[in-house]
Structure formats: C-alpha cells, structure tokens
Amino acid sequence: MVLNAHSSPAAVRAAARQGLWQGPTAGLANGYVQANLAILPSAIADDFLKFCLANPKPCPLLAFASQPGQTRFDIGGNTLEIRSDAPRYNLFRHGELTETVSDLTAHWRTDMVSFLIGCSFSFEEALQQGGIELRHQTEQKNVPMYNTNLQLTPVGPFQGNMVVSMRPMRAAAAIRAIQICSRFPTVHGAPVHLGDPALIGIRDLQAPDYGDAVSIKPDEIPVFWACGVTPQVAIKNAKPDLAFSHSPGCMLVTDLTNASLAVL
C-alpha cells in the first residue's frame, strides 16, 4: 500500500479500514486535519467533556459524539467510522495499556463515547508554511514532550499536570510562531511557555518524558505548546474500566482542511 503526502484523506482512511495501513500518519494527506481520539464509557463522558472545555489548550475539542455508541461522524463532507478509520488503536483497562489493535469493532461497547481532539500536525503545517523550521522534522525525530508542573483544572476523575511539546527557534521566529498558532485554537493554539524550562518544572530538555531530544542552538529559545498527550495522561489517572485511543502517531485523518480551522 503506497500512501503519501498527496493521498486523499479518504484513501488513508480506506487503507486503515482494510488493515492495509497500520503505521503513522505524519506526512500523509498533507493539508488535512488529523485527530487524536479519546473514547470513554458514558458514565464519565460528561466529565471528560467538561474537563476538555476547562483545559482547552491541551484538550481542544474538534468534535464529539452526540450520543453513546455513535461510531459514525460526518466531518468535512464525509462520514468517518471511528472504530476502523484510524490505522491503530490503544486499549486501556483501568488506566493500563493492555492491547494495540487495528480495529475496535470487536471491542466496542454501546456505551462508549468518542471525542476527536486537535493535533499539533495542523499548526506545524502552518508554521512550516510560515517559513519556520521544525527541528524535530529536520532531525527526523519525534517532537520532544515533557511533563510539567502546570496543573490542569480537575473535573470529576480527570486531573493531572499538562504535558507540553517543545520546538526550539530564534526569538523572532518564536514571535511569528505565536502569531501563526493564535489563529488555530482548536489545535492547541498559541504556546503556553517559552524560555527557562525550570519555570514550568522541566529539569532537562535533553531528557524528554515522551518523544526524542532535539538539538537547540545557542541563539535559540525553547518554545512550549500544550500537547495532546495531556488528555491521555488524564484518562490514565481516571482509570476507567475501558478506554480507547488512537495509537500515538497513528491518527484519524479527516476531510477538514487545516486552513479551515483558522479563526482569523
């Protein structure tokens, strides 16, 4: 199966649905919104909804099921099947990762409620179009991510600290990046911090908690964005009997254009 930057979102989803593509979606169907998935039992779904609304930078909602059990979503002019259209999924039982599967249908319960959450790929595309180098892409690594001391607003069983991603750049590029990302609040929006990492509880930029370390040049500052790993941490903390997510990097590709997310 050959998928690439020019593949349509429908082609990526069809390949995922048929089990022909079970890998990462970075670099596929350029220009289209890829979503994080969080799928939870209805007993705690309203709390999760309010948790996302209370913490919009790490948990920006793109869409959510209007009723438990809903598996089909009309987004961007096409219908997505939430149980099969991402390449890979993680299953959590009582907060622990127990399985990784390419299709959720066999594990589905009619009380599961799906949430689609914005992903940094969208704002990274806007940054690149703005001429800003993304170091982790230059170095062919995953973006470095860190646990912080920035406390989330707790709702019901959902709580924890924010996880951030970091991209180093010169100050002028950081100022431009803030302008660019401010246009995209549904995909994490503007950075939450820049400069001294110790001020948000990060000890060593070269020892990320997730992803890979990247090089930082002497004339650069680290710029930190709220990260979509945050809701996964909150779900682990909540320990629901069952929860699903996409497998990291293996996102649900939608027919929404990244450009359509710009609020101004």
Place this chain on the structure above:
Amino acid sequence: MVLNAHSSPAAVRAAARQGLWQGPTAGLANGYVQANLAILPSAIADDFLKFCLANPKPCPLLAFASQPGQTRFDIGGNTLEIRSDAPRYNLFRHGELTETVSDLTAHWRTDMVSFLIGCSFSFEEALQQGGIELRHQTEQKNVPMYNTNLQLTPVGPFQGNMVVSMRPMRAAAAIRAIQICSRFPTVHGAPVHLGDPALIGIRDLQAPDYGDAVSIKPDEIPVFWACGVTPQVAIKNAKPDLAFSHSPGCMLVTDLTNASLAVL
C-alpha cells in the same frame, strides 16, 4: 491648567496651542492615539516616506502631508494644526538639536513635510487592558530604550540601527502581549525580540541608552519592541539642514481612538 486622563484630545491640543501646557502627554486623554512627529524638508521627504515603509515596525506611519507646507490635518473628525498642537517641539539643524520650542510657526518653511508616526502609548493601553503589568509605569519611570545591532533598511540618506524599548514580564504574559500587540501594526505591532539581549547587541539591560532602567524579576524575560526613537536617530544620521520633531514625551494628541487602530 489642569489636564488629566479624562481630558478630551481637543482640550489637550487647545492648551498646547495656547502655550498653557508644555509638558508630557503620558496619562492625558486616555484612549486616544498620540503621535510622534517628524517634519522634514521636501527634498528628502519622499526618501523618508520610503524609509518608513521599508521599516514599518520602528517607523509605523499614521498619516503624512499630501503636499509640502501642509500644516492642517483632518484626523479622527477634527483638524489638527501641526505647528502648535503638540506641547513642545525639537528643532534640529544639520542633525543637531539646537532649540526646544512650544510653537513651530516662527520657524516654519513652506517646503516642510510632516509625518505622524505611531507611538507605544497606544499598545501599552491595550496591554494594560489585557491585565499585563508595565514595569516602568509601576516604578514611575520612563520605559528603558536601547540601541541595537538590528540594521534598518536604508533609503537615501536615512539609515542606522533600530532602537527598541523593553518591558519585562513572565513568559505567559509575553505570549499574550504578542497576541495583543499584533492587532496594532500602526503603533509598532508585535515585539521584535525577547530573551537574551546580547543577541540584538544590547550589553546591559540596566544601562539603557534612553529612558530609565527598570527591575526584572528572576522569572521574567525582557521583551523588546521597535521604538519611535528610531526615526529620530535616522533623521540625525541624515543631517538635513532643518528638521522638527515633537519633544520626547510631549506628543501630538489626536482624536483617533486607540481601539480604532486594531486591525482585527
């Protein structure tokens, strides 16, 4: 003469015109745009216009004379008299300050071309409304300003390096300040630098080239904006036989609201 934050722009101008107010305009007629003035012989006025357009962050044009000798400007629904409506003016001959006067009428030449340039007071009001502390105001000082190694785009006789103003704040406030100021490109717009001052050629933040030093707390970063002193430096470098400006801090108060400058 009692003028204060609630005085109308017309009242401030009338007091200036009559010689009853020859002092600073900071804190007067809150909510209204105050302008830097640059008034030059027509022989070099077109070059100065192009210099401003080539360097819009330090030299953002609010208005300029459509013909040499023009002294009246219809701005914000009222007519300003450029020769008398600012409290004080500086006269430069061959680039040197020779006099400070409260009225330019006796020194006027029919070849003089006037430029009104945006001033930081407008974006500072927006920052304060956004809940961002301005340290120089807290400490009742003038904002600290610095020469930099940021080269301006030269046009004709106008050249030099950018002068910047500095306001210290925490990173989250700096990110918000960038968003707020991006709405106001005609009053210097977004910052041009933040973080390490050495990267733009500033050796010691506690030794500003203009204005006063302010305290910087350990969890703060310096944020640098292009400054309206820049065109004055460029005019000094150009050494015209005659040039006028407002006296620093003694601005031309217009009837334009700061809010009306927001581009979005």
